[in-house]
Amino acid sequence: xxxxxxxxxxxDGELMMVSRDLTRAVSAxxxxxxxxxxxxxxxxxxxxxxxxxxxxxxxxIECEAFDPKRCHSxxxxxxxxxxxxxxxxxxxxxxxxxxxxxxESFWTDPLMYQGGSDDFIGPYDDVVVPDxxxxxxxxxxxxxxxxxxxxxxxxxxxxxxxKLLMLVNDVSLRxxxxxxxxxxxxxxQSKPASAFSPVAVTPDELGDSWTDTKVNLxxxxxxxxxxxxxxxxxxxxxxxxxxxxxxxxxxxxxxAGTIIGSGTVSxxxxxxxxxxxxxxxxxxxxIAEVRMIETIRDGKPSTSFMANGDTVRIExxxxxxxxxxxxxxxxxxxxx
Amino acid sequence: xxxxxxxxxxxDGELMMVSRDLTRAVSAxxxxxxxxxxxxxxxxxxxxxxxxxxxxxxxxIECEAFDPKRCHSxxxxxxxxxxxxxxxxxxxxxxxxxxxxxxESFWTDPLMYQGGSDDFIGPYDDVVVPDxxxxxxxxxxxxxxxxxxxxxxxxxxxxxxxKLLMLVNDVSLRxxxxxxxxxxxxxxQSKPASAFSPVAVTPDELGDSWTDTKVNLxxxxxxxxxxxxxxxxxxxxxxxxxxxxxxxxxxxxxxAGTIIGSGTVSxxxxxxxxxxxxxxxxxxxxIAEVRMIETIRDGKPSTSFMANGDTVRIExxxxxxxxxxxxxxxxxxxxx
Numbered sequence: 310x311x312x313x314x315x316x317x318x319x320x321d322g323e324l325m326m327v328s329r330d331l332t333r334a335v336s337a338x339x340x341x342x343x344x345x346x347x348x349x350x351x352x353x354x355x356x357x358x359x360x361x362x363x364x365x366x367x368x369x370i371e372c373e374a375f376d377p378k379r380c381h382s383x384x385x386x387x388x389x390x391x392x393x394x395x396x397x398x399x400x401x402x403x404x405x406x407x408x409x410x411x412x413e414s415f416w417t418d419p420l421m422y423q424g425g426s427d428d429f430i431g432p433y434d435d436v437v438v439p440d441x442x443x444x445x446x447x448x449x450x451x452x453x454x455x456x457x458x459x460x461x462x463x464x465x466x467x468x469x470x471x472k473l474l475m476l477v478n479d480v481s482l483r484x485x486x487x488x489x490x491x492x493x494x495x496x497x498q499s500k501p502a503s504a505f506s507p508v509a510v511t512p513d514e515l516g517d518s519w520t521d522t523k524v525n526l527x528x529x530x531x532x533x534x535x536x537x538x539x540x541x542x543x544x545x546x547x548x549x550x551x552x553x554x555x556x557x558x559x560x561x562x563x564x565a566g567t568i569i570g571s572g573t574v575s576x577x578x579x580x581x582x583x584x585x586x587x588x589x590x591x592x593x594x595x596i597a598e599v600r601m602i603e604t605i606r607d608g609k610p611s612t613s614f615m616a617n618g619d620t621v622r623i624e625x626x627x628x629x630x631x632x633x634x635x636x637x638x639x640x641x642x643x644x645x
Numbered sequence: 646x647x648x649x650x651x652x653x654x655x656x657d658g659e660l661m662m663v664s665r666d667l668t669r670a671v672s673a674x675x676x677x678x679x680x681x682x683x684x685x686x687x688x689x690x691x692x693x694x695x696x697x698x699x700x701x702x703x704x705x706i707e708c709e710a711f712d713p714k715r716c717h718s719x720x721x722x723x724x725x726x727x728x729x730x731x732x733x734x735x736x737x738x739x740x741x742x743x744x745x746x747x748x749e750s751f752w753t754d755p756l757m758y759q760g761g762s763d764d765f766i767g768p769y770d771d772v773v774v775p776d777x778x779x780x781x782x783x784x785x786x787x788x789x790x791x792x793x794x795x796x797x798x799x800x801x802x803x804x805x806x807x808k809l810l811m812l813v814n815d816v817s818l819r820x821x822x823x824x825x826x827x828x829x830x831x832x833x834q835s836k837p838a839s840a841f842s843p844v845a846v847t848p849d850e851l852g853d854s855w856t857d858t859k860v861n862l863x864x865x866x867x868x869x870x871x872x873x874x875x876x877x878x879x880x881x882x883x884x885x886x887x888x889x890x891x892x893x894x895x896x897x898x899x900x901a902g903t904i905i906g907s908g909t910v911s912x913x914x915x916x917x918x919x920x921x922x923x924x925x926x927x928x929x930x931x932i933a934e935v936r937m938i939e940t941i942r943d944g945k946p947s948t949s950f951m952a953n954g955d956t957v958r959i960e961x962x963x964x965x966x967x968x969x970x971x972x973x974x975x976x977x978x979x980x981x
Contacts, residue, residue, distance in 0.1 A: 422830040439796065491748075561764060
């Protein structure tokens with residue numbers, strides 16, 4: 310099944326079912342009015358929702374053209390958004406650029422931080438930031454939404470709790486990160502509102518591309534309309550989603566509608582740290598990685614972070630080059 | 646106004662109004678069914694709610710005896726729970742015990758981490774923890790709930806967004822903290838589900854004890870039925886709640902129902918680090934502080950963290966020795 314949330318006068322928007330090819334949409338209201346409501350009652354409502362979805366795809370139900378620009382994030386607000394760092398290459402790059410090795414434990418114990426989930430922005434909304442000097446960066450990622458997950462769930466069991474997948478732009482304010490990490494309490498101000506893809510999909514929609522709770526497809530990022538990255542999300546993912554969910558649930562239950570992110574998708578491509586699109590590589594999913602490589606190579610970064618008006622587009626195509634989740638397409642808007 | 650949330654079959658429970666003296670309660674459903682619903686629509690519903698509250702207090706409305714044991718946390722789940730560390734004495738103690746000075750910036754730039762808010766527990770629920778070896782500790786704190794707060798709000802404006810106050814037991818797993826902080830991403834597994842007081846109150850209920858967005862009253866903690874701490878929450882609070890809210894909103898809007906905590910309440914009492922109840926001091930709001938003092942004094946801690954079956958009770962009395970928020974009263978229940 311595929312879902313979107315249209316903006317309306319309510320904070321949680323209106324839940325829509327979207328056809329597999331993303332061309333048509335119909336309100337899901339006869340079954341659930343919001344995505345949170347559906348996830349809260351997934352088991353009870355799934356069969357009804359599935360039946361409606363089949364009618365939408367077969368044309369047996371009156372529907373409208375799907376308009377991704379009317380979309381909020383599938384969950385406009387959520388009770389829990391925790392982002393892992395499953396692509397350890399990304400972490401290794403960040404550390405190497407400042408001359409540090411990563412601890413051996415980073416290969417067995419996932420990094421995870423909790424992000425703001427009370428005020429997500431829509432996939433076509435501007436990224437509003439107080440000050441361009443904060444070092445504005447995108448991070449292209451994949452995220453899953455779970456139902457209720459019990460504390461101490463095993464990685465083997467955790468996969469069954471993954472109900473939906475989305476893309477994410479986990480906006481980062483790089484200039485604030487060193488100061489915040491030095492304080493020891495992790496990210497807070499350095500992680501402003503994230504945006505998710507217009508459409509969230511059940512794992513079965515990915516077909517053979519969903520194996521071992523990883524998505525084996527390239528994640529495309531365009532920066533100012535140029536292809537910036539297309540790393541394969543199934544490659545170099547040290548921790549799969551089931552492991553990330555189990556990590557999150559080690560000392561707590563996860564409430565229905567918990568969102569767990571993969572961290573910035575990053576491929577090594579048989580090189581030390583991957584290479585850029587212009588060098589024939591698969592490129593990167595954030596500006597920071599390019600700057601790290603420049604730092605390692607040249608002693609200092611030469612690529613700037615995002616400026617006012619810069620755009621980013623994040624999308625994933627299936628093997629038939631059809632968009633799976635719709636695109637996140639955002640522009641930076643600096644307040645001052 | 647005073648509010649509680651009774652547990653029912655719904656995830657968000659049933660919103661109750663509680664009389665000023667905490668003896669009587671009545672459903673708030675004619676105005677709002679859940680606390681989140683009320684906060685989402687605070688301005689539109691406040692007058693109606695206030696009128697119902699006056700009738701409850703004057704006995705003009707049919708009501709029932711208030712039963713705090715039926716309570717969930719006022720918000721059983723929330724979209725945002727960020728906890729500051731406003732009592733820098735607490736932070737200084739923690740660092741000093743490991744031989745480190747705190748950076749000068751800690752006196753001007755609040756520490757804040759984001760905690761799990763998808764699965765709060767009730768004020769009388771057990772604290773369920775996987776393993777006693779994780780170093781189970783309570784932290785007695787105060788928290789505020791805001792309405793919608795715009796990004797970049799000033800501290801001067803932020804106070805107006807504080808709609809409710811509660812007490813918190815911010816359970817901490819001390820054994821997991823050093824490892825998590827060393828990873829650089831802050832607390833996650835080391836902060837399991839928090840519990841809040843049965844009752845949330847509007848600031849006006851505090852009368853003269855609410856000044857400069859601080860609560861000028863002692864916060865009592867009993868550990869296994871013995872008084873463990875009674876520091877004054879208005880003393881040594883380096884950052885008031887308005888400053889904490891402004892810090893949280895520096896790069897993001899805060900959604901209605903955001904909870905911002907004070908951090909562990911801690912008084913210096915004219916000494917280096919405060920002193921225990923048995924020494925005639927005001928004591929502490931967490932076990933970790935006692936252990937820090939023991940470490941500074943004796944080279945190692947002698948007080949243990951919580952064991953299976955241990956209890957903690959957190960409460961605040963007004964000048965007439967009346968409970969303001971009801972008590973948090975919890976027992977540790979270790980899974981393994």
